[in-house]
Amino acid sequence: MNGKFVVNGKQYQFNFNSDERLLFTLRNHGFKEVKNGCLEGECGACLILLNGKPVNSCQVFTASAIGKDIKTVKGIGNLHEPHVIQEAFVEAGAVQCGYCTPGMILATYALLQNKPKPSESEIKNALDGNLCRCTGYVKIIEAVKLAAERLNGVKENKALYGEK
Amino acid sequence: MKELNWYYPETLADTAKLVQQKNVFPHGGGTGLLLRKLSAVDGLIELSQLPLQRIKITGDFIEIGGICTYGDVISELMKTDPEHILVKCLHHSANTPLRNRITIGGSIAMFPPWSDLMGALIALDAEVKLLGKNSGDFPISEYIKDKNLHSESLITSVKIQNLPWRSAHYREIRTKSDMPIFNHTVLLKTADGRIDDSRLITVGTASKFTRLSEVEEYLMNRRIETINPSEIEKRVRLKFSGSRIDDPEYVNLKAGIELGRLIQKALRS
Numbered sequence: 423m424n425g426k427f428v429v430n431g432k433q434y435q436f437n438f439n440s441d442e443r444l445l446f447t448l449r450n451h452g453f454k455e456v457k458n459g460c461l462e463g464e465c466g467a468c469l470i471l472l473n474g475k476p477v478n479s480c481q482v483f484t485a486s487a488i489g490k491d492i493k494t495v496k497g498i499g500n501l502h503e504p505h506v507i508q509e510a511f512v513e514a515g516a517v518q519c520g521y522c523t524p525g526m527i528l529a530t531y532a533l534l535q536n537k538p539k540p541s542e543s544e545i546k547n548a549l550d551g552n553l554c555r556c557t558g559y560v561k562i563i564e565a566v567k568l569a570a571e572r573l574n575g576v577k578e579n580k581a582l583y584g585e586k
Numbered sequence: 587m588k589e590l591n592w593y594y595p596e597t598l599a600d601t602a603k604l605v606q607q608k609n610v611f612p613h614g615g616g617t618g619l620l621l622r623k624l625s626a627v628d629g630l631i632e633l634s635q636l637p638l639q640r641i642k643i644t645g646d647f648i649e650i651g652g653i654c655t656y657g658d659v660i661s662e663l664m665k666t667d668p669e670h671i672l673v674k675c676l677h678h679s680a681n682t683p684l685r686n687r688i689t690i691g692g693s694i695a696m697f698p699p700w701s702d703l704m705g706a707l708i709a710l711d712a713e714v715k716l717l718g719k720n721s722g723d724f725p726i727s728e729y730i731k732d733k734n735l736h737s738e739s740l741i742t743s744v745k746i747q748n749l750p751w752r753s754a755h756y757r758e759i760r761t762k763s764d765m766p767i768f769n770h771t772v773l774l775k776t777a778d779g780r781i782d783d784s785r786l787i788t789v790g791t792a793s794k795f796t797r798l799s800e801v802e803e804y805l806m807n808r809r810i811e812t813i814n815p816s817e818i819e820k821r822v823r824l825k826f827s828g829s830r831i832d833d834p835e836y837v838n839l840k841a842g843i844e845l846g847r848l849i850q851k852a853l854r855s
Contacts, residue, residue, distance in 0.1 A: 423592070440590035441624055463617065463684045464763060475657070475686045482687065483616050485592045486632050529682065550762065551681030 425488035429453065430497030438484045444470070445479040448494065455495050455524050459553075466552030469525035470494055476532045478551070495524035498531055506576070507531055507569040514565035518556035525552050530566050538574055540566070591629035595636065598717060598742070604631050605718040606738040614653045614689035618696045631740075638691070638742055648748050652691030652741045656680070656703075659690065669855060671753035671773060675706045681763060691741035697730060698765075699790045699828065702757065704730075705771030708795060709785040710746040717742045730794070751775060751785075754852035756844050758790075758837075766790060767830055767837060770845055772852040774805075781805040781813075786849075788841060792825040801845065810853060815846030 424437045429448070438447045445468045448456045456479055459467030463481040470479045471493035499505030507530050510516075517523050526549065533540055533548035540548065545566045554562060593610070595601040604610055609628035613619060619630070638651040641662040650659060656676040663670045679702035680688060693703045694714060704726075712726040719738035726744070729735050751773040757766040768790030775783040784805045786798040800821040805813065822842035826834040 440592060443620075463687075464681070466681070466683060469683055472686075476683045477686050478683045481615075481617050481620060481684065483613065483619075483630070485590075485630070486613055486616055486634065488594075547677075548682055551683040 423485055425485070427487065427490065427492055429492045430494060436484070440485060442484045443480050444472075444482040444484045444487050444492075447484040448479060448492070453494050453496070457521055457524060459521070463551075464553065465522070466525040466529065466549075467522055469528050469552065471497075471528055471532060474532070474535075476529050476551070493528070495527050498527070505531070506572045507534070507565075510569035510572060511562075511565045514561050514568050516557060516561040516565035518554075522552055522554045522556075526554065526562055530569060533566070534570055534573055539570060542567075588625065588628075590624065590627060593629060593631045595631060595633075598636060601631060601633070601636060601740060602718050602721070604629075605740045612691070612740045614692040615655060615687035617684060617687050618692050618698075633740075643748065646748055647745055649743050649745045650690050651743050653689045656685040656688050656690070656693075657682070660685070669753070671706045671710070671751060671755065671771065672703075674753060674755040675702045675769075675771065678757060678762070679703070690744060694726070694729070694741055694744060695736060697794065699794065699830075700765035700767075700769075701789055702755070702766065702769055704795060705769055705787040705789040706755070707744060707746070708789075708797070709771045709773045709787045713745045714741055715743045715745065716740065752852045752855045754848045754855060756848045758840065758844065768824075768826070768841055770841070770848050772845070772848050774849070774852050776810065776853070779810055781808050781810065786845065788824055788845075790826070792827040796824055798822060798824075798845070805849070813849065813853075815843075815850070818846040818849060819843055 423440050427434050427436055436447050436451055445456060457467035459465035461480045463478040468479040469476055473491050499508045507527050529549050529552050537544055545563055593604050595604055611627055611630055613630040613632050633653045638653040640651045641654055642649040643666055656679055660673055660676050663673050697704055707726050714724050714726055714729045716722055716739045718740050720735045754772045756770045758768045759766050768788055771787045773785040784802045786801055787795055789795045801818055804821055819842035822845055824838045824841050826837045831837055
């Protein structure tokens with residue numbers, strides 16, 4: 423099969439098997455930042471945003487995502503221009519082995535889009551599909567709070583100076 | 587490997603024809619299909635282009651489209667009734683990314699023993715709308731019992747009465763991400779300090795679900811302050827079986843204790 427997809431704002435045409443999971447299609451086409459974890463939808467290593475919503479790409483048939491908008495962690499920031507959330511994860515020491523980090527960052531991104539000032543329980547709920555076996559989550563939650571503070575600070579400064 | 591045919595219908599009329607083809611199945615979120623062997627599947631019908639992702643809330647009814655996800659239901663009901671039993675049931679089900687894929691229609695059709703959804707729908711006397719060979723509206727209890735209704739048919743929506751209940755939900759789990767061994771759904775109506783109506787459903791029993799009629803009878807017209815948890819506990823006689831149940835007697839005991847606690851929680855809601 424083949425189909426068109428929009429990944430990180432760019433259109434692609436992918437070939438894939440009819441029973442293929444989106445995780446493998448993305449990885450086969452170079453999006454290695456989407457990690458292969460449990461293949462059961464439990465760990466969140468393969469998390470992407472599909473039409474803006476966090477989903478486990480291992481739980482999505484590629485054929486069902488044709489024409490849809492996909493965002494991987496590289497779609498929100500890169501080494502030259504890291505996203506505030508990515509910077510916050512590094513600064514808070516929320517990254518150890520790093521395998522869960524792309525999923526954690528995208529789950530945080532989706533959360534902060536909808537809830538710019540989340541409570542701790544809202545953070546825990548939003549990250550309930552992302553497992554980390556290194557950090558114990560304390561630093562991750564701190565990173566989300568730091569990112570939220572900074573993003574809100576940017577917004578508040580813009581509002582103060584009348585910028586959009 | 588056998589090639590799967592994917593269909594992308596844009597109308598319900600086309601979908602009704604497709605769903606009646608041999609070995610062709612609807613695809614909503616796909617999480618249930620991924621648990622199955624696909625060797626017996628010739629084709630999948632992708633439903634996302636159909637107008638089935640709507641939630642209609644009127645004064646009397648709530649109608650939920652078949653491909654609404656758990657996440658859709660939670661976010662929509664949170665706007666109007668954050669205490670709704672469906673919010674309580676679905677909020678802790680699976681995890682956030684899975685709740686963005688698991689659909690209401692798929693969950694009803696599959697009804698796994700760990701379902702967090704079905705207890706509430708049974709308690710609420712939901713009605714299922716089908717398209718295809720068995721087009722029509724059916725009480726959910728009939729849909730569960732009659733497997734003929736499942737074949738060559740698609741759940742397009744589920745409808746529940748929009749009534750105010752005191753409610754609570756309990757999941758028997760060891761860790762947060764566990765699929766529950768059983769779960770209780772409690773709906774209560776009270777008037778003048780007494781229980782006026784109750785619906786108590788346990789999902790995960792040997793018969794898939796059980797209505798706790800004996801406890802409902804005990805509660806009927808009872809003054810709230812006279813409700814005795816040990817009287818509830820002794821009226822809970824649930825049968826559990828299956829590979830996930832090591833000790834059915836222990837699970838029944840736990841179910842009785844938790845039901846007593848849950849009724850108190852529902853009364854506080």
